[in-house]
Amino acid sequence: MHQPGSGTREEITIGVIGADELVHRVMSVARAAGNPSWRLIPAVYDDEQDAHAQAIKIASRVDVCLFAGPLPYDLATRQGDLPVPATYVPVGGSAFYGTLLRGALEGIFDPLRISVDSMSVDDVQTAYREIGLDPGQVHVQQYVQPESAGKFLDFHRALYERGETTGAVTTVPTVAQALVGAGVPSLKMTAAGVTIRHALQTAVLIGSGARLEESRIVTMIVRVPSGAFPAHASPSNYWYQELKLSLHRELLRDARPMDAAVLVRDEHSYLIVTTMGSLNMATDELTVAPFVGRIAAELGLQLEVGIGLGRSTREAELNAQAAVDKASAAGADTAYLVGPGETILQLPAARTGAPKPSSAPPKDTKAVDILGRLAAKLEDESDTERIVDAERVAELLGVTLRTARRMLNSLVDEGLAWPMPPARSSKVGRPPRPYQLLVEKIQR
Structure with missing residues (x-):
């Protein structure tokens, strides 16, 4: 890897681990992006259970591993610690719309009567509502842990044999093969190009943080949208001060495990300073937004979170400001990360494909x-x-x-x-x- 300086860009080597089709798709997207600092090494498996073995084979030659999805990622990390950091290509997103359209146009299944695995119920229902379709007869089995994926085949086959569905959508190659053998009309959902580019950028940031310095400074701006307060709210209101104190306390609670400093920035925002290594741990390797989900659950507040990386503290804070403005434009339940070289990542409040965290209901x-x-x-x-x-x-x-x-x-x-x-x-x-x-x- 080349260190930055004198116009030379750092080169990050990414190990791409997955089934043959997706690995080739990732390589193609990377070539189309034309980024000279990305170097990819493929590692193809026939079964998700071999993900760990394939990762170990190439670990000495890469800075970071990019798995084909949450299932091979979880299987690999469960079998043992990897010598290098890792992330995965998320499921769903715009790829789901394309899969539904293809199923309808090619007459493979009726999109109103199908079974879908890996995605969450909320994500599927939201997708259907956005295109004006009723998801009432769409059955969903979301991915939680590797054990849940073992039930995908029986889930799809049983619904089809009972006549409740006309076909299936899966993200798991071995399940797709088994569905063909069982005579169930199906399509395998493959990540869209924009999702793959996002995953590659995430991998680059993780690999860069690991190779350059886990101690690289990260600056975050956490802001309460002005619309979150009633029109009459003012700094003199007792309840307003109580809310600010509670928010500060909750931010400190989340920041403590990150060894982060929490500073009041202005009336509605806070500045949080930590390291790249701590940020990776707090965000599950940049797959989930910090602070957003838990504080929404505890205080009922929607936050705007911007994360900035830079070669200096000043650059990091400027990037954090740009990131929080992007979060504000995007709306609630998300954070943005802006880094050098126009790197931009969106971090959702919950890990893609996993159930959304929910706060425990009040005792009373x-x-x-x-x-x-x-x-x-x-x-x-x-x-x-x-x-x-x-x-x-x-x-x-x-x-x-x-x-x-x-x-x-x-x-x-x-x-x-x-x-x-x-x-x-x-x-x-x-x-x-x-x-x-x-x-x-x-x-x-």
Whole structure:
């Protein structure tokens, strides 16, 4: 590998491990990209179980391994530690749309009545809704661990033999071969070119971090979108300050395992500084966004996260700013990484093909029920601010004022509402205290 400097770009050697078809596809995409710093070494297997053996064969000649998907990656890493870092080509994405279209145009199956493996239920349903189709008769078996893939063949075959489907979509080559032998109409979904290019860029970053320095500085900007706060919010609000303190505490909690420093950057954002090695561990080798999923679960806040790499601290921070702006434009549940040489990666809140993490429900299910009932009443009245006081709760739920106060206290105790400072009033007596309902915590 060539070290950067004097106009010479670093060369990263990537070992591409997978079935013959996908390995050739990755090599073709890499050639089309025309990046002179990428050097690829293929390692082809006939069965996913051989992924570890193939990786070991080429490990001494590569900086990083790129596996054909999450299944061979998990099988290889489960069989033993690899001498070099590794990542994989994610499943689904735009390739799924192309597979559905091909199945319909070639008359292989009816896209409205198929079985799909590897992808999550949410991803499949979202894809169908985006193209205006009803996924009601589409059956999904998502990939969780290698054991789940062992059930894919029986899953597809049983549904077809019962007449519930007209065919199958799989991402696993051995399953695709077995489906042909069983007489089940099927297509093997192969990653799209854009997905492969993204995976190659991820592999380059991982390999570069491992070969150059695990201690390379990484700068992150974590920002709360302005739209996350009600229009009346201001730094003087008690609940607003409580929310900021809670966010800072949760960021510190996630940053501690990364040995990261967390600094207040401005009113709505934080600067987090760590190393490339720590970032790789915290993001499962750049396959999942840091902070986003868990803080959304804990605080009901959607964050914008930008990760910047650079040859200097200044360059890293500038890239982090560009990355957080991209995250803002893309919306919630994602982070962006921007590095030298216009390297751009998108990191989802959950690992592709894996079940999305979910927070444990509050212990007090009664509090959840109260919040749900209040949310439904407010939605009926088109009240989007979701700010109530005890009198309003008593009116909405038909309870006494004393019971309403007790209900609001239970919501606060369970983290389902934020107490706000009382509004100024010319009336005699203590003014009513408003509460911000955190309905997001029960809508996920």
